[in-house]
Amino acid sequence: MRDLSLHLMDILQNSITAKASKIEVKISADQVSDDIIFTVSDNGTGMDEDFLKQVTSPFTTTRTTRKIGLGVPLFKEAAELAGGTFEIYSAKNQGTTVKATFKISHLDRLPLGDITETMVGVILSKPETQWVLQLSNKKDEFSFDSYEVIDKLGGVPITEYEVITWVKEYIDEGIKFIFGGVLHEIIS
Amino acid sequence: MKSLAELEEIRKKTLEQISLRTNKDGLRIVVGMATCGIAAGARPVMTALLEELKKRNISNVSVTMTGCIGVCKLEPVIEVINPDGSKVTYVKMNAEKAVRVVAEHVVNGRVCTDLTIGASEVK
Numbered sequence: 001m002r003d004l005s006l007h008l009m010d011i012l013q014n015s016i017t018a019k020a021s022k023i024e025v026k027i028s029a030d031q032v033s034d035d036i037i038f039t040v041s042d043n044g045t046g047m048d049e050d051f052l053k054q055v056t057s058p059f060t061t062t063r064t065t066r067k068i069g070l071g072v073p074l075f076k077e078a079a080e081l082a083g084g085t086f087e088i089y090s091a092k093n094q095g096t097t098v099k100a101t102f103k104i105s106h107l108d109r110l111p112l113g114d115i116t117e118t119m120v121g122v123i124l125s126k127p128e129t130q131w132v133l134q135l136s137n138k139k140d141e142f143s144f145d146s147y148e149v150i151d152k153l154g155g156v157p158i159t160e161y162e163v164i165t166w167v168k169e170y171i172d173e174g175i176k177f178i179f180g181g182v183l184h185e186i187i188s
Numbered sequence: 189m190k191s192l193a194e195l196e197e198i199r200k201k202t203l204e205q206i207s208l209r210t211n212k213d214g215l216r217i218v219v220g221m222a223t224c225g226i227a228a229g230a231r232p233v234m235t236a237l238l239e240e241l242k243k244r245n246i247s248n249v250s251v252t253m254t255g256c257i258g259v260c261k262l263e264p265v266i267e268v269i270n271p272d273g274s275k276v277t278y279v280k281m282n283a284e285k286a287v288r289v290v291a292e293h294v295v296n297g298r299v300c301t302d303l304t305i306g307a308s309e310v311k
Contacts, residue, residue: 001227006227014224014225063222070223152199153198156203163198166195
């Protein structure tokens with residue numbers, strides 16, 4: 001994976017597979033503590049205790065094509081390589097929360113990447129799911145909720161080109177506003 | 189800053205156009221978006237497919253994501269599924285090839301035989 005937005009897409013794919021109807025992404029950066037924290041929470045099928053214990057192993061997967069699953073282990077590795085931590089909480093039938101922390105200034109921290117493209121990709125793929133994106137830098141906050149957009153649209157599908165273009169610009173602005181100057185790869 | 193209020197404008201503008209469209213079943217394009225697909229570059233492929241479809245104003249083709257199809261070494265993989273269930277699997281995709289699949293396969297109904305999984309096995 002080249003950047004954090006691709007890892008995010010991979011983790012979101014897990015939430016989709018877990019049949020979640022609401023998926024929340026929180027990204028918060030704190031210049032003082034030098035942390036950027038990714039939190040993905042879903043209300044999907046969750047995992048039982050046994051599966052949860054071994055979910056960060058590359059040899060654990062739900063898929064049937066083969067016995068290897070690399071999404072979660074790679075994300076964990078990316079966090080730990082960048083001086084961060086990785087946690088995962090889950091309960092059967094209650095959903096799952098994945099939390100990864102990275103040191104912003106660590107040399108091995110992957111760049112943020114195109115979060116907008118990830119979000120738009122998952123929205124287009126599963127428009128019926130409620131997608132929430134929250135960004136924060138301790139001073140300011142930005143939030144996007146696909147259901148709020150759908151509500152305002154009154155019958156026009158969120159997948160319409162004009163709407164999706166608006167969503168793209170909206171999230172892009174949010175990222176620039178919140179992370180500009182905070183993450184060195186985003187120019188304010 | 190953009191605001192949610194702008195959506196009202198978009199709603200008014202697009203509502204009329206939508207009612208004009210016929211919603212008959214069309215092709216379905218599925219993009220492999222598991223770890224293997226994403227790492228190999230499936231996201232730009234999906235974006236290219238969506239943008240090319242919109243550019244050509246094709247509204248009866250749906251693009252969705254799926255997990256690992258099972259041939260990770262040939263990722264990014266996409267499947268073009270006909271309404272009757274038959275499908276064509278394209279492998280080792282990139283954004284340019286995705287545009288070609290839309291132009292040749294989706295629009296003109298000619299399968300890009302050199303990009304299919306069958307063609308990759310011959311080599």
